[in-house]
Amino acid sequence: MPPKPLIAGNWKMNGLTADVREIGTLAQALKDGAGCDVAVFPPLTLAAAAREKAGGLLWIGAQDCHTKESGAHTGDISAAMLADMGLQGVIVGHSERRQDHGERDSDVRLKALAAHRAGLCAIICVGETRAEREAGQAEAVVLGQLAASVPESAVPGNTVIAYEPVWAIGTGLTPTQDDIAAMHGTLRRALTDRFGPAAADMRLLYGGSVKPANAAEILPITDVDGALVGGASLRAEDFLGIIRAYDQAD
Numbered sequence: 185m186p187p188k189p190l191i192a193g194n195w196k197m198n199g200l201t202a203d204v205r206e207i208g209t210l211a212q213a214l215k216d217g218a219g220c221d222v223a224v225f226p227p228l229t230l231a232a233a234a235r236e237k238a239g240g241l242l243w244i245g246a247q248d249c250h251t252k253e254s255g256a257h258t259g260d261i262s263a264a265m266l267a268d269m270g271l272q273g274v275i276v277g278h279s280e281r282r283q284d285h286g287e288r289d290s291d292v293r294l295k296a297l298a299a300h301r302a303g304l305c306a307i308i309c310v311g312e313t314r315a316e317r318e319a320g321q322a323e324a325v326v327l328g329q330l331a332a333s334v335p336e337s338a339v340p341g342n343t344v345i346a347y348e349p350v351w352a353i354g355t356g357l358t359p360t361q362d363d364i365a366a367m368h369g370t371l372r373r374a375l376t377d378r379f380g381p382a383a384a385d386m387r388l389l390y391g392g393s394v395k396p397a398n399a400a401e402i403l404p405i406t407d408v409d410g411a412l413v414g415g416a417s418l419r420a421e422d423f424l425g426i427i428r429a430y431d432q433a434d
């Protein structure tokens with residue numbers, strides 16, 4: 185049995201107080217259950233209100249955390265603080281953090297470890313750039329990121345891997361179904377080599393321009409256990425269009 189799918193929405197640096205109503209709309213729609221788990225990662229300013237609106241029907245998480253538990257790190261937030269506010273997960277190693285903040289695999293690994301120590305689920309992101317894909321290095325790059333970013337403490341209950349090709353993020357471009365299947369198969373094999381049979385239960389999400397219009401083609405691909413959605417997660421109606429792709433498959 186493949187793991188229960190997860191549809192996760194990464195709001196990035198978007199959303200003001202009024203937008204929390206979208207979480208309320210999602211929770212209302214999820215009352216009768218869904219064919220997948222649902223999570224939203226709003227900006228931290230909205231996380232407490234989002235959690236209240238979610239009413240336990242979807243997870244609420246954060247988009248980053250510090251590697252340390254506390255200390256003199258002005259402007260940073262620790263995983264322990266996120267757990268203390270009742271959040272369930274945290275995205276680590278998103279390509280925008282790797283690019284904008286120079287995060288390396290070793291930083292991502294320490295952040296994932298911090299998340300695990302705090303009892304949070306770490307959504308660990310990997311993905312190649314366009315130049316790396318064109319040079320035929322996509323698989324090697326992603327496998328390198330996976331090996332160095334995922335800590336030994338990873339188990340299916342505390343870790344989700346998100347494959348997000350950088351060139352597909354926010355561009356409307358997606359890899360072919362065969363390319364997604366090949367990369368996810370490669371990720372699963374690498375995780376199995378490292379973690380044994382437990383790797384079968386570790387969720388592998390695809391991210392990069394997932395929309396209601398292409399969800400039905402992407403989500404059923406073997407070894408795709410859900411999606412990490414950016415732009416199309418900001419409005420409940422669009423996000424539900426992706427979540428419902430699972431109901432229709434049932």
Ligand SMILES: O=C(CO)COP(=O)(O)O
Binds near residue numbers: 392415
């Ligand atoms: O980066 C992403 C999610 O983390 C994907 O963003 P888009 O869905 O907007 O392409």
